[in-house]
Amino acid sequence: MGAFAGLSALPAHADDDAPLITSHGYSFYGDLSYPADYPHFNYVNPEAPKGGEISIARLGTFDSMNPYSRKGRGGLLSTVMYESLLGEGTGGEAAPADVYSEYYCLLCESLEYPETKDWVIFRMRPEARFSNGDPVTAHDIAFSHNLLLEQGLKSYADYVRRQIPKVEVLDDHTIKFYFTEGISRRSLIEQVGGVPAWSKKWYEESGARLDESRLEVSPGSGPYMIDDVDVNRRIVYKRNPDYWGNDLPFNVGRNNFDAIRVEYFGDENAAFEAFKSGEYTFRDEGNSKQWATGYDFPKVTDGYVVKDEIADGAPATPNGIIFNLGREVLQDKRVREAIALAYNFEWTNESLQYGLFKQRASFTQDTPLMATGTPQGAELALLQRLGDVVDPAMLTDEVRMPHTSKPERLLDRRNARAASKLLDAAGWTVGDNGKRVNADGVPLKITFLLNSSGSATLSATVENFMSNLEAFGIEAVLEKVDSSQYTARERDRDYDLVYDQYAAFLGTGTGLSQRYGSEAAEFSLFNPAGLASPMVDAIIEASLRAETREEERAAMTALDRALRHEFIMIPLWYKDVYWTAYYDQYAHPEEQPAYALGYLDFWWYDADKAEKLRTSGALR
Structure with a gap:
């Protein structure tokens, strides 16, 4: 299927010289894989029968069916009832799942925007209904957008307000979003197209709030x-x-x-x-x-x-042992590097995991965006253009790779010696009792927050990791807590180390700033390390302004390199x-x-x- 399938340029509006594009879907570069008359996605079985039940397990607890609040612990799949203008898969998976960064109309019939992407109009399907039979209208979409800004997560709301200053209901089934002048147009259309549609009528009649824990839910329009x-x-x-x-x-x-x-x-x-x-x-x-x-x-x-x-x-999820960079002791990269040397992937994989895993190195593992060697070509040129925010070593050094260990024994003596030198250099020397202390005699203490309902293998991995930290002279405290305590403490960043994850990426988008950017670093639930790096910010901003796929790929490779350089986590394993x-x-x-x-x-x-x-x- 050719590029720009299903897109057409319309005559300009009288008050706008830019030609308009109307389409059944959206991608930033306009190259949709599915034409307007597609019968179904290529990978599905169109004759698949309807019926039966599928049942799955979840570890832990839940006390709410509202996953959009910091309060309570939302039940699994509690977003599944809600649809958006541009659709997604059941449980939040990609749909279509055979292409990347392409979005197709679900609650909308079509969308319209100028080449400048200064605004977008969605024309909705009049037949769309909530499960109680009420129509889904543009008023519901506008209400949902504003509800997220007023009562949703602060990191999300603060960011979106700056990007999307105005929403206008043109009629019952037509809605227009305006975008702030002078900012990147990346992710804006899919951002507003992905807002879940909630019933304005239900919220107003029930008095429910988005920021509360509750079991009662609003009707959704989903299957x-x-x-x-x-x-x-x-x-x-x-x-x-x-x-x-x-x-x-x-x-x-x-x-x-x-x-x-x-x-x-x-x-x-x-x-x-x-x-x-x-x-x-x-x-x-x-x-x-x-x-x-x-x-x-x-x-x-x-x-x-x-x-x-x-x-x-898909690229492997960037999970691992994450450093809380809000802790003063962990702001010294030498300390982080020494702590990382306590993890023996080779021993863990052979002794606990039956040799079934590979060691993850990258935030875009095994994709063309994965940084390798030293920066070259367009990636190097980009990093050089960014100037002083880029660590000069990034321009000449090989990309950071995980350390290697010997699989024969848990404590690799070579790594223990390297860790000792790093801690000495950072001012944490060995005291009379064999423990690491600073110049004031304060011991080096590290706490690891772990969910007690997690897997036995992860628990054993962390326990062995902590054992090696003790061998390094670090006071290592493992705090296993139940799911509800874990959720509360993780939200408050009450830990030194935690097993968690970031989001992998195959392209740019404003979501990168929410996950890896500085502005919301102190409180964002999507940034458990609290990373605040001017270099990372600058690369993300450059990626958002990329005008070609080649420029975007160079920026994404540079971002992978920079995130690995900042060393916010100890990468563990992947398959x-x-x-x-x-x-x-x-x-x-x-x-x-x-x-x-x-x-x-x-x-x-x-x-x-x-x-x-x-x-x-x-x-x-």
Whole structure:
């Protein structure tokens, strides 16, 4: 499909000399893969039957069905009821999942904008309805946008206010957003196109607030709605039989299950035993020990449970042990580097993870955007143009790579010696009791906040890491807390180290500033390290002003290099496949799209296979 498929230039408005573009979707460069008359996404099965249930597990607890507030712990998939002008996949996955940075109309029929992208008009589908039968109108979209600014997360609201100064309802099904002059046009159209549509009428009649913890929810326009909530035990979402958008090309072959059930468990062992007994039916496995040794129970050997590896084309999630840069002791990069040397990936992978992982180095791992060697060509030219904000060493040094360790023993003596030199240089010397102290005799103490409901493998990894820190003379304190305490303390950044993640990227966007930028660094939930780097800010800004894909790629590679240089986390491990296990009653397309596993989105239920499972006694 050619570039600019489905786009057309319209005559200019009388008060605007710039030609207008109207389209069924949006990408910054205008090159949409799907034409206006696409029948369905390429990877779906358009004949997929509707029916059945898929059930999954969640560790921990929940006490709210409002995930948009800092208060409470939102239930899994509690955004699934809500749609936006430009659609997304079930559970927030990409849709379409075979392309990147392309967005297609769902609540809208079309969008219109000038070449300058100074504003955008969305023309909505008049047939769109909330689950209670009320129409979804432009008034609801404007209300939702403003509600996020007034009662949503501060980091989001502060940022969006500066970008989008005005929203105007032109009629019941037409809405216009204006963008601030002189700023990058990146991510603005998809930003407003991605706002969840909430019912203005429901909020005004109920008096509910977006910033409160609550179990009652507003009606959504999406294919699923809440069927049952049992706090800390279970959530059931059912497919809306009257869903207005069933026959849209955007939805053909998707939203196939009649019900999605989420079962909550206190720990991983309980969850896995429940899967074996058939209490739930699908696992996206993340525990290497479980994957290597746990799936030898009879239902697997008898063929009732499928164990499958499915290719994952998305960049690995940048997770790891994150440093709280708000702690004075961790603002010295030498201390961070010394702490990192306590992590032995090779020993961990061989001894705890059955050799199933690779060590992650990059924020764009295994993609063309991953920085390698020294900067060259367009990337080097960009870094040089940015001037003094760029550390000169970045221009000549090899990109930061994770240290290596010997797998034979947990404590690598070579790394221990290197850590000792770094700590000495940073002013943390060994006292009479063998512990590291500063010039005032204050000991070097590091606390690690860990969710007690996490995997046993992660817990063992952290415990061994802390053991090595003790061997370095650091007072290492591991604080395991339950899910609710963990959520509260993480939001307050009450930790020195934490296991968490950032977002991978394959292109630029204003979301990069929310995740990696300085302005909201002190409080942003998306920036757990509290990174505030003028160099990173400048690279993000340069990426937002890129006018070609080549310039954008150079900036993204430079951003990966800069983030690794700033050293905000100890990268741990990754895999390039999904580990899936499920009762043999589901099917999925033969051609897996690159950017989503999609088991809640475009898989489907096989009623004949399900009946065989029940007849055999494998499932009740």
